[in-house]
Amino acid sequence: MINNIDYSLVDWSRAQFALTAIYHWLFVPLTLGLSFIIAIMESIYVKTGNPEWKQITKFWMTLFGINFAIGVATGIILEFEFGTNWSNYSWLVGDIFGAPLAIEGIMAFFLETTFVAVMFFGWEKVSKRFHLTSTWLVAVGSNLSALWILVANSWMQYPVGMHFNPDTVRNEMINFWEILFSPVAINKFLHTVTSGYVLAAVFVLGISSWQVIHKKNILFAKRSMFIASLFGLLSSVFLAFTGDGSAYNVAQKQPMKLAAMEGLYTGKKGAGLVALGILRPGHETERDNFIFKIEIPKLLSILGHRKTDAFVPGINDLVNGNESQKIMSCEQKIEKGKLAISALANYKKAMRQNNNDSAKKHLSVLNENYKYFGYGYLKDKNSIIPNISLSFYSFRLMVVLGFYFIALFALLLYLSIKNKIEKYKIVLRISLLSIPLAYFASVSGWIVAEMGRQPWVIQDILPTVAAVSNIKTNSVIITFILFAIIFTALLIAELKIMLKQIKIGYKEGGNENV
Amino acid sequence: MKQTILYKIYLFYKDGFASMTVGKTLWIIILVKLFVIFIILKLFFFHDVNKSKYLTEKEKSDYILNQITNINSK
Numbered sequence: 001m002i003n004n005i006d007y008s009l010v011d012w013s014r015a016q017f018a019l020t021a022i023y024h025w026l027f028v029p030l031t032l033g034l035s036f037i038i039a040i041m042e043s044i045y046v047k048t049g050n051p052e053w054k055q056i057t058k059f060w061m062t063l064f065g066i067n068f069a070i071g072v073a074t075g076i077i078l079e080f081e082f083g084t085n086w087s088n089y090s091w092l093v094g095d096i097f098g099a100p101l102a103i104e105g106i107m108a109f110f111l112e113t114t115f116v117a118v119m120f121f122g123w124e125k126v127s128k129r130f131h132l133t134s135t136w137l138v139a140v141g142s143n144l145s146a147l148w149i150l151v152a153n154s155w156m157q158y159p160v161g162m163h164f165n166p167d168t169v170r171n172e173m174i175n176f177w178e179i180l181f182s183p184v185a186i187n188k189f190l191h192t193v194t195s196g197y198v199l200a201a202v203f204v205l206g207i208s209s210w211q212v213i214h215k216k217n218i219l220f221a222k223r224s225m226f227i228a229s230l231f232g233l234l235s236s237v238f239l240a241f242t243g244d245g246s247a248y249n250v251a252q253k254q255p256m257k258l259a260a261m262e263g264l265y266t267g268k269k270g271a272g273l274v275a276l277g278i279l280r281p282g283h284e285t286e287r288d289n290f291i292f293k294i295e296i297p298k299l300l301s302i303l304g305h306r307k308t309d310a311f312v313p314g315i316n317d318l319v320n321g322n323e324s325q326k327i328m329s330c331e332q333k334i335e336k337g338k339l340a341i342s343a344l345a346n347y348k349k350a351m352r353q354n355n356n357d358s359a360k361k362h363l364s365v366l367n368e369n370y371k372y373f374g375y376g377y378l379k380d381k382n383s384i385i386p387n388i389s390l391s392f393y394s395f396r397l398m399v400v401l402g403f404y405f406i407a408l409f410a411l412l413l414y415l416s417i418k419n420k421i422e423k424y425k426i427v428l429r430i431s432l433l434s435i436p437l438a439y440f441a442s443v444s445g446w447i448v449a450e451m452g453r454q455p456w457v458i459q460d461i462l463p464t465v466a467a468v469s470n471i472k473t474n475s476v477i478i479t480f481i482l483f484a485i486i487f488t489a490l491l492i493a494e495l496k497i498m499l500k501q502i503k504i505g506y507k508e509g510g511n512e513n514v
Numbered sequence: 515m516k517q518t519i520l521y522k523i524y525l526f527y528k529d530g531f532a533s534m535t536v537g538k539t540l541w542i543i544i545l546v547k548l549f550v551i552f553i554i555l556k557l558f559f560f561h562d563v564n565k566s567k568y569l570t571e572k573e574k575s576d577y578i579l580n581q582i583t584n585i586n587s588k
Contacts, residue, residue, distance in 0.1 A: 066540060073548060073551060076551060083561075083563065087563035092578065466581075
């Protein structure tokens with residue numbers, strides 16, 4: 001039993017999960033987006049019969065293959081961590097996570113052993129159309145594979161379609177479709193995969209820009225740039241719309257996350273959105289918590305509640321409560337949470353003693369307070385405040401880069417259409433330097449989503465302190481270091497192999513079968 | 515007929531693997547990675563806490579109940 005929580009264990013377990021998730025995510029978005037860009041390029045080849053498009057497709061397919069191979073199975077480590085470091089959590093959600101993760105595993109297995117093989121080995125062995133179909137299926141399949149993971153993650157942000165069974169001590173699925181089609185899941189899937197498309201488009205543009213700067217296969221590079229800038233522009237505009245959907249969902253389901261993202265301490269009607277700002281360190285609870293800020297009036301109320309004068313609760317409202325807005329204080333929720341936890345323990349005790357009346361009474365208390373169950377583990381009311389600075393700056397980094405990418409895609413598309421791209425070396429260099437920015441934006445999005453929902457593993461139901469396994473901190477530290485070494489080695493291997501292939505460039509007749 | 519299709523699939527993979535260039539390096543990386551993940555990490559570092567400690571579902575649920583109803587923050 002964990003009578004006393006070791007917070008260093010919780011922190012190391014979180015750090016390890018963050019490390020592995022971030023490294024894993026370095027490989028995933030490129031797979032999601034590049035697969036579609038390749039499919040579009042191959043479609044042009046099949047449609048026109050022009051072998052140059054085949055060369056272009058095969059070059060990008062080589063880079064896709066490298067990223068795919070290095071990244072494959074890196075996500076499995078996360079599942080190991082669930083079982084070892086987060087065993088309480090794994091048990092409590094096993095019934096809900098099992099289905100999506102099993103579907104994802106089966107889908108990934110069949111995808112990887114069949115259509116990816118046809119994509120790489122089948123160029124001269126199957127018909128053009130069958131090959132093209134396989135390429136599209138890889139693109140669709142890898143995105144559908146991501147769907148199941150994102151559905152599971154969304155459920156943690158917004159737990160629906162389940163019922164807590166006190167007999168098994170598990171959250172059990174009662175409505176699969178409610179979980180799959182929850183507004184948070186749909187929006188998260190669309191927003192996340194689209195961010196992968198944007199990243200892949202920036203990747204293609206950056207490498208093509210390098211090729212143009214160094215006068216390597218300029219024609220092929222320019223064709224790639226046209227496809228990537230068009231694909232990227234459409235994706236980034238859609239990304240902005242789904243980002244708006246995310247903000248709305250966060251305002252409705254996770255108001256503390258929104259308040260942290262905005263550094264909003266005191267809630268107000270007609271709240272403005274801080275477009276740019278610098279937080280005042282050490283003055284976070286004061287009214288004037290910004291050194292400077294540029295605020296767009298009423299925009300936060302509009303984004304969060306679709307009304308100009310809607311009340312947006314601040315951190316203080318959510319911690320201390322706000323009677324006029326009918327917001328319960330955190331201390332009240334903590335009391336209800338404690339009631340739920342002790343009701344669960346008493347229910348089980350009563351059941352063991354075959355005291356049905358007592359069990360019924362405790363079950364009623366548990367059900368009545370279960371929505372606050374997780375609050376019972378919090379040590380004080382301020383525990384519900386996530387890291388403000390990290391949420392605030394990560395959110396701004398993501399949004400600013402998102403709009404920067406729209407401008408970059410639009411400019412490069414214009415220059416591609418006008419066939420003037422090689423004249424603007426500065427634009428090409430900016431395009432090349434934008435590759436790491438796309439990764440920063442992508443990871444920032446995850447930091448906002450995951451750090452912003454702290455302390456919760458499952459929103460309101462289970463905080464990290466109760467989800468962690470009762471294991472030795474040292475073992476988590478050792479595996480943290482091991483993962484850091486393994487993933488860094490994989491990343492270096494990917495970069496080295498990829499850079500070599502980029503230098504080789506487009507080959508006549510297409511690059512090899514990877 | 516069935517064997518012919520299976521044989522064709524076998525040849526498809528065999529020829530594909532044989533003609534790989536970069537892929538050979540990638541496969542070495544994949545195999546080393548899988549070995550590290552499934553043999554070293556899984557066997558020595560990542561045992562399933564619930565499965566390794568308790569055999570039956572009831573034992574596991576009792577263990578978790580004990581865990582989550584007896585937590586006090588330091």
